[in-house]
Amino acid sequence: MNALHPSLCACGSGLRALRCCQLEAAALGPAAASRHLLPLVDEAIACHAKGAYGEAERLCLEVLELAPGQGGALAVLYQIRKMQGAGVAAEALVRRLVMLDPNNVWATQELALLLFGKGDLAEGEVHARNAVRIAPTDPQSHNLMGMIMTEMNRPQVGEFHYRRALELLGQRQPILLANLAWNLKNQGKMAESRALYEESFALAPTILQTVLGWARMEETDRNFARADELLDQAQALAPGHPSILLHRAVVRGRTKQYDAALAILDRMAQQNPGGGLGTNDLLEKGRLLDKMGRYDEAFAAFAAGKRLNVEQSGVTYMAEHAANLAARLKAYFTSNRLRIVPRAKPVESGPRPLFILGFPRSGTTMVEQTLSAHPKVSAGDELSFVHDIANLMPRMLNSPLAYPEALADLWMGDQCEGLDNLRDYYLQRVKQLGIMEPGATRFTDKMPLNETHMGLIALMFPDAPLIHVLRHPLDIVLSVYSNHLTHGFYCANALETIAQHYVLVMDLVEHYRREMTLKYLAVRYEDIVDDQETHVRRMLAFADLPFDKRCLKFHENKRYARTASYAQVTEKLYDDSRFRYRHYLKHLAPVIPVLEPVIARLGYSIDG
Numbered sequence: 001m002n003a004l005h006p007s008l009c010a011c012g013s014g015l016r017a018l019r020c021c022q023l024e025a026a027a028l029g030p031a032a033a034s035r036h037l038l039p040l041v042d043e044a045i046a047c048h049a050k051g052a053y054g055e056a057e058r059l060c061l062e063v064l065e066l067a068p069g070q071g072g073a074l075a076v077l078y079q080i081r082k083m084q085g086a087g088v089a090a091e092a093l094v095r096r097l098v099m100l101d102p103n104n105v106w107a108t109q110e111l112a113l114l115l116f117g118k119g120d121l122a123e124g125e126v127h128a129r130n131a132v133r134i135a136p137t138d139p140q141s142h143n144l145m146g147m148i149m150t151e152m153n154r155p156q157v158g159e160f161h162y163r164r165a166l167e168l169l170g171q172r173q174p175i176l177l178a179n180l181a182w183n184l185k186n187q188g189k190m191a192e193s194r195a196l197y198e199e200s201f202a203l204a205p206t207i208l209q210t211v212l213g214w215a216r217m218e219e220t221d222r223n224f225a226r227a228d229e230l231l232d233q234a235q236a237l238a239p240g241h242p243s244i245l246l247h248r249a250v251v252r253g254r255t256k257q258y259d260a261a262l263a264i265l266d267r268m269a270q271q272n273p274g275g276g277l278g279t280n281d282l283l284e285k286g287r288l289l290d291k292m293g294r295y296d297e298a299f300a301a302f303a304a305g306k307r308l309n310v311e312q313s314g315v316t317y318m319a320e321h322a323a324n325l326a327a328r329l330k331a332y333f334t335s336n337r338l339r340i341v342p343r344a345k346p347v348e349s350g351p352r353p354l355f356i357l358g359f360p361r362s363g364t365t366m367v368e369q370t371l372s373a374h375p376k377v378s379a380g381d382e383l384s385f386v387h388d389i390a391n392l393m394p395r396m397l398n399s400p401l402a403y404p405e406a407l408a409d410l411w412m413g414d415q416c417e418g419l420d421n422l423r424d425y426y427l428q429r430v431k432q433l434g435i436m437e438p439g440a441t442r443f444t445d446k447m448p449l450n451e452t453h454m455g456l457i458a459l460m461f462p463d464a465p466l467i468h469v470l471r472h473p474l475d476i477v478l479s480v481y482s483n484h485l486t487h488g489f490y491c492a493n494a495l496e497t498i499a500q501h502y503v504l505v506m507d508l509v510e511h512y513r514r515e516m517t518l519k520y521l522a523v524r525y526e527d528i529v530d531d532q533e534t535h536v537r538r539m540l541a542f543a544d545l546p547f548d549k550r551c552l553k554f555h556e557n558k559r560y561a562r563t564a565s566y567a568q569v570t571e572k573l574y575d576d577s578r579f580r581y582r583h584y585l586k587h588l589a590p591v592i593p594v595l596e597p598v599i600a601r602l603g604y605s606i607d608g
Contacts (some may be wrong), residue, residue: 037063041072048076056080069100075107082114087312090114098127105135112144119313121152121486132161139165139176146179153382155186156433174204178213185217193217208238212247219251227251242268246281249288258292279309279484286482295583302482306493309484317497318489325452326504332404333455335515342410343462344419351427351436353380353461354543356446357454358469359502360487361479363525364446367469369554370528370536371444376545378440382447385426389460390453396422404456423460442543448487452505454512458519465543466518468509471525472604473502473595474581474588499591506598526578582607 040063047056057080063073078093091114097107108131115124128148131141142165149158162180166173181196197214204210215230228251234244245268252261265285269277277285282305289298310316354377358364372379389396390403397418399406409415430436435443450457451468458466477498485492491501513520521542528535536551550556581588585606592606599606 037067037070038072041070041076044073044076048079053080053083069096071097071101071104074100078110087114087118088314102130103134105131105138105141108134109138109140109144112148116144116148116151118315119309119486120315121148124148125152137168139168139173142168143176143179146183150179150183150186152384153186154384155183158183159187172199172203174200174207174210177203178207178210181217182213185213185220190217190221194221206237208234208241208243211237212243215247216250219247219254222254224251224255240271242272242278242281245271246284249284253284253288253291258288261288262292277304279305279312281305282308283482283484290482290580290583293583298482299584299587305484306481310493315490316493317491317501319497319500322489322491322501322504326508329404329452329455329508330511332407333512333515338516340411341407341459342416342419343458344423344460346463347423347427347461351378351430351440352442353426353430353464354442354444355450355457355461355464355466356444356469357451357466358446358448358471359451359476359480359505360448360485360492361476361483362471363469363528364448366525366528366554367467367523367539368444368446370551371539371543373550373554373556374540374545374548375439375550376441377543378435378437378443380430380435380443380445383430383445384447385429385445386447386450386453386457388429389422389426390456392425393422396425407456407459419459426460442545449505451509451512454509454518455516458512458516463519466520467539467542468520468522469525470522470602472579472581473499473506473599473602474592474606475577475579476502477591477595478581478584478588479577495588495591496594499594503594503598506601510601529578579607 044056044059060073060077081090112127128144142161146158146162177200181193184193211234215227218227249261249264286298286301393403394406397409399409488501491497
């Protein structure tokens with residue numbers, strides 16, 4: 001439910017792109033034999049320009065039958081399939097264009113944009129980065145990088161690319177301003193975000209996405225009346241638009257007007273009986289129904305939202321990749337090997353990390369809000385640096401092996417201080433992002449599933465506190481299922497795969513704890529709710545920090561939590577989310593056998 005503009009202009013540069021593809025195709029050596037077909041491609045482009053799509057399609061198919069790699073014909077047919085909503089066919093065509101001509105910036109941008117639209121951010125990032133490499137002075141390449149980095153919870157990188165795009169354009173372009181405003185909202189920079197939305201709206205007051213993004217920012221900043229005013233303006237621009245209704249439902253939910261929110265969502269479904277609600281709409285409806293105690297209906301909405309997401313994106317759990325990584329980590333991080341693997345030197349001065357580990361929806365955001373209310377702790381939020389280092393390690397250690405096997409190069413004379421370099425890379429990234437606040441000595445890193453790389457973290461930061469937030473596994477599985485998440489190899493689209501990945505990660509944590517010496521503290525979400533002060537004191541002492549009563553009022557922490565929990569952590573501690581699974585036991589029955597061993601090991605039980 002983002003508010004990003006995918007293109008820098010209201011109408012795309014389709015015809016210009018088709019002509020570029022035509023010229024590039026003509027210039028390619030292999031296409032020389034098909035040059036006699038160029039007049040047909042020119043005719044197809046002309047037909048497309050005047051709206052004669054059927055004739056344009058016929059001409060393209062005729063050309064491609066004779067010359068399957070003719071770029072101009074592929075580009076025209078791609079535009080037609082995209083306009084028809086034939087996503088799979090359109091993707092196949094633009095992928096072929098990129099494969100035939102890897103330096104075709106328009107096709108590369110289109111593929112990145114298409115992947116962004118279907119939620120495949122990981123592959124989208126690959127092509128967006130390539131678009132910047134091909135055309136580093138093209139604002140749209142940077143806009144795409146900004147969009148994808150923002151949605152991948154790396155907004156600082158996204159901000160860089162948005163500002164670069166503005167610089168390249170040489171003007172205050174309203175769409176880019178709105179995109180940058182959304183990015184800054186995701187960083188919690190509400191005043192800067194608001195100023196940019198105001199500027200964007202003044203330049204182009206009729207762009208619906210801008211008004212909706214601004215309304216969402218005000219809702220996030222708890223200015224509910226202002227959010228409603230902006231939604232009124234959006235309504236004047238596009239009466240009855242489903243996105244406006246959804247945003248109103250979100251605002252009603254934030255102010256606990258659940259009946260009103262649900263009525264809005266029902267109206268959305270009635271207004272669009274053919275298409276019904278979208279993925280995020282269905283999940284939002286399910287969460288509202290849950291708060292109203294209508295649990296069977298809530299679960300049905302969650303299930304429908306997840307099914308629709310799979311149908312539209314085609315993304316499913318990468319089980320083989322996840323299992324392979326876990327097996328290799330277990331094989332490498334063994335006590336015998338770790339006796340002779342060097343560690344990085346402790347950080348003696350400057351900022352030091354405090355790692356908050358946990359499966360998505362386990363309570364890590366609440367713990368970060370609690371700890372970052374301390375004057376000595378800055379909130380780092382979801383930092384991708386550990387994951388980045390795992391990917392960069394072979395190059396940084398000059399190793400022919402992948403992670404984790406590349407750690408074997410630490411035994412080489414020219415890499416024996418390699419972990420110090422990896423640690424310094426991490427700390428340099430922290431410095432570049434300006435995470436540390438005046439007076440702070442520690443910063444949090446609460447990237448979900450960082451516990452997967454707990455062995456690497458302990459090698460780079462042997463004295464860093466590792467606070468692992470636990471929660472009843474059935475509550476975690478249910479909560480992940482009720483939200484749109486991409487962490488964990490895309491496990492979140494089915495109960496079974498969420499449970500499968502949860503067990504895989506928790507088994508890996510047990511392995512690390514058995515094979516390594518760790519500065520590790522497990523904290524239960526439920527225990528914090530039961531006896532907040534005792535466990536806050538316990539966490540602060542573990543991190544070598546004095547108790548500060550401000551940590552007991554985490555809901556007063558003004559920073560924006562950039563997660564699905566952003567609304568919950570603005571409220572006082574409450575126990576509504578404890579053992580929520582009990583309302584859904586019959587729906588969770590298929591995964592209970594999978595989770596039972598971990599439930600028992602963690603000291604939980606299953607109560608009806």
